[in-house]
């Protein structure tokens with residue numbers, strides 16, 4: 001048992017790329033199940049190949065002893081997925097704001113949502129007006 005623990009500790013384990021791989025594998029498996037239930041045999045076969053490939057890659061990376069190389073892969077993955085992650089974060093943020101334009105200078109403004117009717121002052125022309133958030 002100690003040898004097993006030592007083995008696990010010296011392995012690479014989890015990172016962003018591995019989280020993505022295991023999630024992708026799971027999602028594709030679900031899609032494959034759906035495809036199979038609709039008798040789309042070819043599609044199901046195609047998807048299961050991908051699901052297995054993602055899963056194998058995940059296990060390979062998690063159990064890898066080459067930490068330096070895995071870190072490099074993860075860096076690459078994070079760089080590649082940066083625009084996407086930024087976009088997701090932005091969308092999350094956007095949900096918390098109400099957007100409107102200044103009636104005087106038409107500049108786009110925002111305020112936190114769910115404050116009800118509030119009085120705002122435009123940052124650029126200092127026009128005061130009421131908005132519903």
Ligand SMILES: [Zn+2]
Pocket residue numbers: 102103104105106107122123124125126127
């Ligand atoms: Zn204005």
